[in-house]
Amino acid sequence: MNKKSIIALMMFMIIGIAVITVIAIPSFSNGKKAEAIISNEEVLASEVQAVEEDMGEEKESLKEAEKEEVIEVEEEIVKYKICIDPGHQLKGNSDHEPIGPGSDKTKPKVSSGTRGVATKIPEYQINLEVSLKLRDALIEKGYDVVLTRDKNEVDLSNRQRASIATESNSDIFLRIHADGAGKESVNGIHVLCPGETDKFTVDIYEESNILSRTILEKLVQSTGARNRGISYRDDISGFNWSTVPVALIEMGFMTNKREDKLLSTEEYQYKIVEGIVEGIDAYFTE
């Protein structure tokens, strides 16, 4: 090889290297760029994922919060159960039963009640009419209601009625009655409550007393009737067999013409219901 061709070869190689360098280096650096873009995308992707995860966590924590709220609301809505006993029935039952657990003293299972001096309507009918209205009003207010009877054709002793209140796990036991007296002029509302010294009702006396007072107060307000106060009794089978606080409401005297007529009207029955419901509300909230 002569000197000329060596120079030519060297020149060719130099140009070749230069060409390769011009072509290869940019593509090499592009590769770096591409890698950088990919890694940028990865960063973005992981950022997006992180944000999504955050949102997911937020959603979860929102769900948890909602759950807690629901539980709180459920705890706030305590459904009280009221047992209503419409006094008497179509036919009284004169068979006897003990007046309390283990008692030697007995009384007729259920008496026949009084009757309207003007209307001739029997007490058990008025008691049922008011009790059914009371049931509807209480259910509307969110209470659970148990009735000892929803018709007149039953045979239920006072002991059995108290057992219904106890076995249904009712919070209170309300007995709905109307009264009768020898004197026509006697009128007004009174409530019967277990006596403080009654050995059968030691555990329920205090609550029964509060219940009786609260209902009587509201009932007198809603009806405008005379307040005859509370009668404490230790001889009432329907009290002595009860293990839940109990009150017996004497809505008025059917032996008084005016009250007898009032008791048979829808309007007055709703006034009575209003008073009892307000009394029950006050008993559970105060």
Ligand SMILES: [Zn+2]
């Ligand atoms: Zn009665």
